[in-house]
Amino acid sequence: MIFKSPWVLILIPFVLAGVIVFCWRRKGPSFLFSSGSLVEGLKVSWRVRFSRMPFFLRLITIALFMLALAGPRSPLGEAQHQAMGINIVLVMDVSTSMAAEDFTLNGKRASRLDVVKSVMHDFIRKRPADRIGLIAFGSKPYTVSPLTTDHAWLESNLDRVKFGLMEDGTAIGSAIASAVNRLKDVEGKSKVVVLMTDGINNAGKIDPLTAAKAAQAKGVRVYTIGTGSRGLVPYPAVDMFGRTVYQNVQIDIDEDILKKISSTANGAYFRATDTTELKGIYDQIDTMEKVKIDETGFRLYDEHFDRFLLAGLLVLLIEVLLSRTVFLRIP
Numbered sequence: 001m002i003f004k005s006p007w008v009l010i011l012i013p014f015v016l017a018g019v020i021v022f023c024w025r026r027k028g029p030s031f032l033f034s035s036g037s038l039v040e041g042l043k044v045s046w047r048v049r050f051s052r053m054p055f056f057l058r059l060i061t062i063a064l065f066m067l068a069l070a071g072p073r074s075p076l077g078e079a080q081h082q083a084m085g086i087n088i089v090l091v092m093d094v095s096t097s098m099a100a101e102d103f104t105l106n107g108k109r110a111s112r113l114d115v116v117k118s119v120m121h122d123f124i125r126k127r128p129a130d131r132i133g134l135i136a137f138g139s140k141p142y143t144v145s146p147l148t149t150d151h152a153w154l155e156s157n158l159d160r161v162k163f164g165l166m167e168d169g170t171a172i173g174s175a176i177a178s179a180v181n182r183l184k185d186v187e188g189k190s191k192v193v194v195l196m197t198d199g200i201n202n203a204g205k206i207d208p209l210t211a212a213k214a215a216q217a218k219g220v221r222v223y224t225i226g227t228g229s230r231g232l233v234p235y236p237a238v239d240m241f242g243r244t245v246y247q248n249v250q251i252d253i254d255e256d257i258l259k260k261i262s263s264t265a266n267g268a269y270f271r272a273t274d275t276t277e278l279k280g281i282y283d284q285i286d287t288m289e290k291v292k293i294d295e296t297g298f299r300l301y302d303e304h305f306d307r308f309l310l311a312g313l314l315v316l317l318i319e320v321l322l323s324r325t326v327f328l329r330i331p
Helices: 007-026 053-069 112-125 151-159 172-183 208-217 255-264 275-288 305-324
Strands: 072-082 086-093 103-105 108-110 131-137 141-148 190-197 221-227 232-238 244-250 269-272 295-303
Touching: 007 053, 053 305, 072 305, 086 112, 086 141, 086 172, 103 112, 103 275, 112 151, 112 275, 131 151, 131 172, 141 151, 141 172, 172 190, 172 208, 172 255, 190 255, 208 221, 208 255, 221 255, 221 275, 255 269, 269 275
Parallel strands: 086 131, 086 190, 190 221, 221 269
Antiparallel strands: 072 295, 103 108, 131 141, 232 244
């Protein structure tokens, strides 16, 4: 057993000695006799023999309280704390084209948005030490979550992302600019934007390449992902009877601009045409953005002060009961 404040232990004998001296000086005889011969031959009872027991119990109480104050503890072992290494903003397209169901999830056909959300959940869980933010965009960007290490809260906000958060459109440049704005003043070993889209920039007031240059100037690396199958893809629609039917539509991706964005901002461009490829891309980015994280070791302890405190209270209770009953002194 060790003590958090061992210096308190040094004070115990001095405090006890002080209490003894104080009580000794103020103590006088209970009765005064003109001659000691008057009490000679009287048998000494057990109460007289143990009359000082309450006083010793009080000393034990003080000692136990001071031991509790010293912070007794026993080590349980070593633990590690990981310092934050990377700041990441995930940027996802939520325009209506993301409703196309050309991907699969758990063996069933699923929309691009549902698959992207599932893959992002996995990505977040693999990076517990990083601060991660989330931006969704259509015709304008929307901050779903600022940078945070509370990944449970982040994932709950990710689950709430759906179509209709903003007007339809694809504002790639504005989305990048919003992500860079979130990262520009934060501290960290690395600042990363992972942008996923399935369309062509057709909204927003900021040109994508201008936003990419701003990211490069702020030391923000941008990875871009073009999502969606090539050619015609099944897109859900509602017929006149309220039933969901599928139409084959062509959804184009501006791969050239996405490549230029990633090249300008020192990142990389990826293309995902199915769920497996999309998962592989996020896994690859996860691997590329690994950095050596400083670890600080600290020791875990089992605290025992409460045991000494309870013991002291118990001894104090016994002392009070004895001094008020068996060893009651008058006066």
